[in-house]
Amino acid sequence: METTTSVDGTVIAFEQAGEGAPVVIVGGAFSKAADGAALAAALADVGFRAITVDRRGRGASGDKRGSTPDDEADDLVAVIEAVGGDAIVLGHSSGAILALYAASRGAPIRTLFLSEPPFHFGVGEPDPGLADRLQRLVDEGRSADAVITFQLEAVELPREMVDAIRQSDAFPGLVAVAQSTVYDARLSAQLSTPPVGMLSVSQPVTILRGEQTFPLLVAAADRLAEEMDAAELVIVPESVMHRPDPVATARVIRQRA
Structure with missing residues (x-):
């Protein structure tokens, strides 16, 4: 694996596959770079350079007690800078929340793909504690x-x-x-409802969800598409129960990146 260093000194590990425009994959809870391997291979097959990341506290990446969403956003920027300075970003689940947050803070993201971000929009809010x-x-x-x-x-x-x-x-x-x-x-508690800055990012945004997935995720994806004027909602039938289908997802990115 390759590594880069984030603003607070935390080492972040990542892997690259394929050639072409870079697509950084930001996984959700518990996921590591290896879990994005199939999606990375599918992206490489359609002409992208796919980058999978061990978010801090996972796999080969370092950690720092008390890390915040800002720290993780800085981690994403560090990876993007390490692979060329700007990139397409695909975030899945909490990784989609993180990707959108990083974009709102000025991360050098060319295009955003948000796969089933678990926003609550005031319904069934997570325990802040x-x-x-x-x-x-x-x-x-x-x-x-x-x-x-x-x-x-x-x-x-x-x-x-x-x-x-x-x-x-x-x-x-x-x-x-x-x-x-x-x-x-x-991350989920602080950003359970995306603030105006996240809803008004300048990048093109595509929101992805499956037909068969958890009700919260259907509601979140559909509401996010309504709240973001320039966002496009794409339903991916092949993605089932919060698992993005690699080939179908790569196809959507190829069509819209």
Whole structure:
């Protein structure tokens, strides 16, 4: 992996695949660069240079206790500068919130693609104290409990699904990035309703969602498209239950970038 250094000195790791205009992929909760590999390959197949990122507190990237959404926005800028100075950005889930926030702060983003951002717009708002509770659990050595709490309260997964994940081979990998749940919870609480600056970014914006996904995400994508005058909403039938289909998503980006 390659690395760059963010404003606060945190090392951020990323990988590149393909040749052409750069597309930086910003994943959601728990995701690491490796989780974007299939999407990166699909983008490379249609002529892009795809960049997958380990957000801070994950994988090969560093971390700094008390990190804020501003720090993560700075991380994205550092990656963009490392791969050429401006880029197309595809954010998924909380990564879409982060990408839009970074754009509102002046990040050198050419075009934005926002995949199922979990904005609340005042409905079922997340607990503003969740990030602090998660941090206490991590500090107490209860990282598994932090993961479970985040899944139940932030993602709102059913208890039976959370129990099944806990018994799966994937669970240790989630526990390893438990600190990142604090940052995702803080990001989602601070920006659960996008402020005017985020709704009025200058870049072209395409909002993506599947036909079959969680109701919150349908409502969020549709409302965001209504609130942003220049944004286009694209429904991707191949993307199901908050999982962006790599080939279909790459096709949409190729058509609109």
